[in-house]
Amino acid sequence: MPAKQTYKFSIPHLRILDQDGKVNKKLDPGLSDEVLITLYRRMVLAREADQRMLRLQRQGRLGTFSPSTGQEAAACGPALAMEESDWLVPAFRELGALLMRGVPLHRVLLFWGGFEEGNIFPGVERTLPIAVIVASQIPHAAGVAYTMKYRREPSAVLCFFGDGATSEGDFHEGLNFASVWKAPVVFICQNNQWAISTPLERQMNSETVAQKAVAYGIPGIRVDGNDPLAMYAATHEALERARAGEGPTLIEALTYRLMMHTTADDPSKYRSDEEVQAWKDRDPLRRMRRLLDSRKLWSDTEEEALLAQVKVQIDGEVKIYEQGVRAKPDVLFDHVWAERYPEIEEQRAAFLARQQGGETHG
């Protein structure tokens, strides 16, 4: 077949902080000590909150949820790169990013407890609710980003999703739209190797997720997702580009889900202990701790104090969750639209009437 090469591509790979806590000086984003410590503290908070949620679920105090342990760098690093005026469009495994945006933990608990109020983040602007429906949030993010451009606001959107989402049509629609309209959005794929029980290689036939950016004519980059500095740097650069009107970027964060897909899942049925152990050795928290240690910014005493403080904080949030807000059953009608419409109000009335009638037969 007569052919000549018309297009070639390569996918850059970024790692700044290695597994021993050593920083590649040429690529160091130059975060201050204070910022590094804050980042670590937030990652620890995310980890401890996640583990607490798992226990709460096992005790019947929380509904099914998707643990994020092991993916703290991929969630917290990008959040650190955001401006307050930027938008966060999460999937369902970015607890660290939500906490860094200032979302109170009890709101996340309410969400996974099944309460509609968990979709509301009071006092936190420009942060969309958790999106459980896989890839549904990607077109939303493209739309929000286009709105920013349309309104000439210098803000960008950060959109998270998993590797499984890249096999959904919404992913391709969202990326194409954002690319065509040069919408200011950064797509972060948390490639944690498993779409529930489907391993990456059985879910897609591409070498990388990042190369899918080539098809849409946007920059794509593969990042060590357990390296918080690389995640920060790559996102920072992509957000700057987006805000400057240069369109979207696709970032593939290579990471690993150390826990189950959700609490209703048992990963031991489909993956080996060796595989999990290999990724435990690449734990982003350990890597960050080694960095702080090497710069003499942290000690065991401080670690203990941090854990104690985090526990008190989480206890307080759990208390608010368990004693505080209790659902109005009709709250789900409150936020269908920004304003109230007669059609929705009719449905609310019918729903409430049925609720009252329904009590007699449980």
Next chain:
Amino acid sequence: MFKFKLPDLGEGIHEGEILKWYVQEGEAIAEDAPLVDVETDKAAVTIPSPKAGKVVRLGGPVGDTIEVGAIIAVIDDGTEEATQAEASAPVPDQAPPSPEPEDPVPATPTAPAVAPAAAEAGLVRVGPVPAAPAVRRRARELGIDLHQVPGSGPAGRVSNEDLERFAAGGASPAATPAGPAISPAGIPFFQLDPLPDFASQGPVEREPVRSIRRKVARKMVTSMVVVPHVALMDDVDVTDLEEFRQQRKAASAADEAGARLSLLPFVVKAVTECLVEFPMFNASLDPQREEIITKHFYNIGFAADTPRGLLVPVVHDADSKSIAEISAEITRLALGARAGTLAPAEMQGGTFTITNVGPIAGTRLIPTINYPEVAIIGMGRAEQKVVVRDGEIAIRTILPLTLTFDHRIADGADAARFIRRLGELLSSPLTWLLER
């Protein structure tokens, strides 16, 4: 005192098996410390203690199955009672037991006429069987035809469990309410699809098909599936017979039997005479041996409407009984049928059946043959009609009759001759008497 109830550990979990206790009764436990390992349908999980305190009671020994909502541990956390208002034992989250057929029915009670080999195998499915690819592969490995495997899933989907159960020679599980599409083997296009969900269309009630209803259902389906039915209809002028009958009724008003004298005994007697004359209507077909069995006894059944359902009492040896005797016997049998006091023998051995719905309503009907008999007479309503007699308009009492017969044994011309003869007897009782 905190009563810790087993939570739903997955989504829609009903129970779990206790795998391991981390504490003994009487030991202290810290909040969030491991309490017990429980394995559910979905996963084996470690449950941490929701409270700090002394473990007063464990929910059961290792190996026990515990239901969601049941108390898995009681922890003395220093409080008076459980925070939840539940002094009494909690109600476990129970699924209603699946309905078991009370009286299992053999798949093909009377189907040998179709294909003996298929009948032995029972009802099997035709067309693609719903099953997951993994189940299909397993079936191929086991050399099992999925058509043979009863499926317990929606629309009869075969699960791995169904397959293993079948492979092990086990019984099939209780059929789902909307069962699989089924078909007797070998009848193209014949398929019973699952019923629609009527409950979603409006209020419904379900009751099992039992007893007489089930027997009628089986007999009618068998008859309709096995026998090629042909119905021949005729109108019989019973004016003279009716005149005589009304006179008899008036004459013997005090006489119980006379008062009940209906058209039916006359029809029974006339049919019996026709059966002697046309023996192919007093026969049965042996499908296995491909032989026609002609019976030289004349037992006439009649359909009786009873509170328990349709019964068919039999007037035995009608050829040797007078119309008066037949009338008395019909009265006795009908009363016994309604009272439920008939002996089984009084409802067996029929060679021909008559159904008479005319007194209730209906100008005519096409009855279904009472298998394995060959034919049945359906009597419509006898009533006065305007008819033409010798070029004149006349008012006559007309009895509509339908003869439904088995076309394997008799042909249309035979049936026409049979019904013509029957008409002659019923329309000219005096001629009939002369011939006797």
